[in-house]
Amino acid sequence: MIVYRVAHVKYKDLTLSGIGAEKTGGRWNKVGTRAVYCSENISLALLEYYVHSENIAYLPKKILIAKIQFPDDFAIRELKELPERWNQYPYSSKTTEIFTHLSKDPNVFALRVPSAIVGLESNIILNPLFKEFGKVNIIEFIELPIDERLKKNK
Helix, strand or coil, X not given: XXXXXXXXXXXXXXCCCCHHHHHHCCCXXXXXXXXXXXXXXXXXXXXXXXXXXXXXXXXXXXXXEEEEECCCCCCXXXXXCCCCCCCXXXXXXXXXXXXXXXXXXXXXXXXXXXXXXXXXXXXXXECCCCCCXXXXXXXXEEEEECCHHHHCCC
């Protein structure tokens, strides 16, 4: 399977480490829990990055997209039920507990979650502590210029 993630040029060697999410936490993980947030397509990865950018006027001129591959037989968990207010901001602590709990099991590879921005599309959260995480590879980094219209306040 192929998934995509925005990578920072300065930290591209850490793209699969989960350290960023460990330091800041996220909708599905608590601070202290490593997680690698990915999307099923490039456009959603960019949209997620854009929404989480603090100052869009200072977006870099070019962004790196990591094209990530892992074996098709790696199981991706699905949520049977979403917590109340899962897609609200600020998000509930109930959502942060979900991946935090799952990631403690080295047999759990990933969790598919709906995007809070585009609920019909999904993000895949990878567990860097998965026992076979070494089989997850970045195939390539794709350099994309940022359309200047994204930097405008509308």
